[in-house]
Amino acid sequence: MKDVLKNGLGSWKLIAFGAVGLLILVIASMAIGKYTVPPSAILRVLFAGLTGGNAEVDPIQQTVIWNVRLPRVIAGLLIGAALAAAGATYQGLFRNPLISPDILGVSTGASLGAVLAIFLKMPVPVIQLVSFCGGLLAVGAVYVVGAAVRGRDPVLTLVLAGVAIGAIIGAGISLIKILADPYDQLPAITYWLLGSLTAVTRADVWSILPAMLLGLLPLVLLRWRMNVMTLGDEEAQTLGVDTRLTRLALIAGATLITAASVSIAGIVGWVGLVIPHIARLLVGPDLRRLLPASIMLGGGYLLVVDTLARSVALIEIPLGILTAVVGAPFFLWLLASIKRGWS
Numbered sequence: 001m002k003d004v005l006k007n008g009l010g011s012w013k014l015i016a017f018g019a020v021g022l023l024i025l026v027i028a029s030m031a032i033g034k035y036t037v038p039p040s041a042i043l044r045v046l047f048a049g050l051t052g053g054n055a056e057v058d059p060i061q062q063t064v065i066w067n068v069r070l071p072r073v074i075a076g077l078l079i080g081a082a083l084a085a086a087g088a089t090y091q092g093l094f095r096n097p098l099i100s101p102d103i104l105g106v107s108t109g110a111s112l113g114a115v116l117a118i119f120l121k122m123p124v125p126v127i128q129l130v131s132f133c134g135g136l137l138a139v140g141a142v143y144v145v146g147a148a149v150r151g152r153d154p155v156l157t158l159v160l161a162g163v164a165i166g167a168i169i170g171a172g173i174s175l176i177k178i179l180a181d182p183y184d185q186l187p188a189i190t191y192w193l194l195g196s197l198t199a200v201t202r203a204d205v206w207s208i209l210p211a212m213l214l215g216l217l218p219l220v221l222l223r224w225r226m227n228v229m230t231l232g233d234e235e236a237q238t239l240g241v242d243t244r245l246t247r248l249a250l251i252a253g254a255t256l257i258t259a260a261s262v263s264i265a266g267i268v269g270w271v272g273l274v275i276p277h278i279a280r281l282l283v284g285p286d287l288r289r290l291l292p293a294s295i296m297l298g299g300g301y302l303l304v305v306d307t308l309a310r311s312v313a314l315i316e317i318p319l320g321i322l323t324a325v326v327g328a329p330f331f332l333w334l335l336a337s338i339k340r341g342w343s
Helices: 002-006 011-031 039-051 059-094 106-119 124-149 154-179 185-194 202-221 223-229 233-238 243-265 271-283 287-309 319-337
Strands: none
Touching (some): 011 039, 059 223, 059 243, 106 124, 124 154, 124 202, 185 319, 223 287
8 A cells, every 4th residue: 555655546546535535524514513413404404505495494403504614614624725735835845844834924924914903993804804915915025025135045035034024023913912902802812813713704705715716726737837846946947947937826826825714714823734744645745646635634624623623612722722732743743753854
């Protein structure tokens, strides 16, 4: 089996099995909760909603499925898939296994926008919009700084610029937390920074869907060029790849989907770092298979984590706590168990 996976054979079969498993997780996630809904009732509610009928459908079950759990499940799938895809893209593009979607400041920039909007007592749609714009502006600032410095290694220059901009933005977030009302604004800011899908609605899902599709499109279409760029800029240019334009398109796509995710769910850590490693162990480093596998694993992983967050305790646990509890030990095990170099 290891030889099959090593040679890249059977990878698409794994992805097909993953798709079936993802469908099972979706049904299970909509069934599990404080109010349990049987799978048969879920199918009846979904069929009635899609066909316009409402015969033999419990109105409470219909409300729970359509207004609460279905938007949350779709948001979890989209956000998990987006963060995992962005992580796989950044790790391949920068040839570094420790790169995650927040390396260029997109997560901290989106966080600053949301924290500032909460501090100014803006409505939820405005908070999401400001958060989204904050992530894009942060990456724009990183690119401007990287272009101005013009180091000999453009990848390293971008990473260092991202670290510096992220530190400045983090200081701004800390300042706003100090100035915020400790009884009203500070708890909302803290809970948002820990990540949650509690308040996600159908309108939120529709609002991020265009950005998700637009951002994923270049990642999927250019994933074969990412394979070439892992060889290094000089080799990729020799093979006819415009590394500068390709890197810009890939970073823009990964940034767009990360900013859209953070704008409605807050900071959900470890997904973009750990999930691409798991996908790489299953299907190998070839991004033609690695990216689809990361997308499915990321969506399924966040779906499981969100289901646990709202069902294992009397109060809902923030996603960032659970992803750290699961992700950090796994990553330590990964570091200890892999003896050969990262590929």
